[in-house]
Amino acid sequence: xxxxxAPGKILWMGGYSIIEPNNIGFVTxxxxxxxxxxxxxxxxxxxxxxxxxxxxxxxxxxxxxIVLKDETEQKKAxxxxxxVQFALNYLEQRGVKLHGVSVKxxxxxxxxxxxxxxGLGSSAAVTVATVGAVLSLHGIDLINKKEIEALxxxxxxxxxxxxxxxxxxxxxxxxxxxxxxxxxxxxxLIKMSLSQAIGSKWDYSITPINLPSFFYAVVANxxxxxxxxxxxxxxxxxxxxxxxxxxxxxxxxxxxYNQKAIKCLEILQAQRSEEKLAEFxxxxxxxxxxxxTLGEKSGIEIESNEMTQLIEESKKHGAFTAxxxxxxxxxxxxxxxxxxxxxxxxxxxxSKSGLELLDISIDNTGFKVETSVLKRP
Numbered sequence: 001x002x003x004x005x006a007p008g009k010i011l012w013m014g015g016y017s018i019i020e021p022n023n024i025g026f027v028t029x030x031x032x033x034x035x036x037x038x039x040x041x042x043x044x045x046x047x048x049x050x051x052x053x054x055x056x057x058x059x060x061x062x063x064x065x066i067v068l069k070d071e072t073e074q075k076k077a078x079x080x081x082x083x084v085q086f087a088l089n090y091l092e093q094r095g096v097k098l099h100g101v102s103v104k105x106x107x108x109x110x111x112x113x114x115x116x117x118x119g120l121g122s123s124a125a126v127t128v129a130t131v132g133a134v135l136s137l138h139g140i141d142l143i144n145k146k147e148i149e150a151l152x153x154x155x156x157x158x159x160x161x162x163x164x165x166x167x168x169x170x171x172x173x174x175x176x177x178x179x180x181x182x183x184x185x186x187x188x189l190i191k192m193s194l195s196q197a198i199g200s201k202w203d204y205s206i207t208p209i210n211l212p213s214f215f216y217a218v219v220a221n222x223x224x225x226x227x228x229x230x231x232x233x234x235x236x237x238x239x240x241x242x243x244x245x246x247x248x249x250x251x252x253x254x255x256x257y258n259q260k261a262i263k264c265l266e267i268l269q270a271q272r273s274e275e276k277l278a279e280f281x282x283x284x285x286x287x288x289x290x291x292x293t294l295g296e297k298s299g300i301e302i303e304s305n306e307m308t309q310l311i312e313e314s315k316k317h318g319a320f321t322a323x324x325x326x327x328x329x330x331x332x333x334x335x336x337x338x339x340x341x342x343x344x345x346x347x348x349x350x351s352k353s354g355l356e357l358l359d360i361s362i363d364n365t366g367f368k369v370e371t372s373v374l375k376r377p
Contacts, residue, residue, distance in 0.1 A: 003035065004133045005035045005367070006128035006366070007029035007175055008032050009170075011026075011326045012026050012027065013287060015325075016291065019184070020255075023258075025182050027180060034111065036130045037105075037133060038103050039102040040099040040102075046102075047101070048068075048081060049105070052106065061098070064092070065085060068081065084134055090198060091135070096139070096140075105129065120360075123159065123163075127155045128151070131151055131158060135150075136369060148176065153197060155175070166187035169182075173204065177367070180209060183204060184204055185204040189202055209262070209265060216339065216340060217335070218334070218347055220332065222330050222333060222355055229329070232300050261284045264276045264280035288311075288323055306330075307324055311324075317346055317348075
């Protein structure tokens with residue numbers, strides 16, 4: 001038996017710009033995790049289980065594919081099935097003798113509120129954890145840097161296949177490596193076969209950066225304010241195609257502000273400085289302003305006037321700064337506070353404003369091999 005876990009994430013900087021090559025983002029991992037437990041079965045039998053999502057599938061691994069007996073289960077089990085399948089593909093290519101596999105996944109409670117809408121990255125975390133559990137069950141040493149890199153590539157490949165598209169990959173990278181500065185890989189890598197992709201040098205950039213310890217993160221859902229990230233990205237893409245020069249200029253400026261803000265964070269990791277804090281706030285808010293304008297020009301509300309007012313009011317009630325994480329839109333809001341007292345003030349303000357607080361804090365740790373049997377509900 002092998003039990004592993006991978007964290008959810010919050011994208012603080014890099015929304016929309018991180019989709020483009022060479023642009024950077026800052027993403028933190030959180031203390032809420034997805035757990036995967038893999039147990040050996042007689043080959044080629046496969047079992048996939050998740051009680052929270054009512055998944056209980058059986059099938060076989062045949063001709064490099066997992067074939068489930070009940071086709072109606074295919075959609076619900078897509079991310080788990082693909083992760084197991086590509087992990088087995090990789091092991092087979094390495095000449096590892098395969099076991100049949102039973103995989104059981106469970107998520108911490110914060111994911112079950114509405115993980116996708118909260119931007120916690122549940123699909124990325126379950127993919128990383130599932131790939132890791134299957135590799136670990138087959139004796140792969142996931143403390144080894146090269147093996148973790150292989151896990152990361154398999155998870156990126158699998159996650160893109162499950163989604164039907166090549167995303168920027170920051171969520172999978174954070175679920176693997178924790179809190180990081182990240183720039184994307186070339187989408188062409190995902191168009192290769194798995195063996196070609198794993199054997200290739202990927203052009204992503206991943207640098208571990210912890211959120212400075214004096215920051216306290218507060219996150220909340222905004223009820224009755226649902227948006228579609230896919231539709232929002234499509235609208236921005238439409239604006240890009242019609243206004244390439246203007247779009248390029250805006251994204252370049254946005255990336256510049258993000259770079260400056262992240263540079264401040266790197267300095268603040270070592271030592272708190274009021275001057276660098278002020279700089280960070282300046283560039284962080286400047287990037288927010290560009291995103292708001294990008295939304296207006298694209299015909300979507302990346303940050304509506306109502307949300308801008310909520311953010312400004314939050315700053316008067318404990319937040320050092322705040323934003324709508326990821327692609328924005330107003331499904332959730334995240335704030336950074338400079339003390340526990342300020343964090344309590346912000347939580348109180350958001351609760352009174354009708355927001356649904358999430359029990360989340362920053363934990364800069366990525367993928368982990370767990371030493372005890374999975375016991376979470």
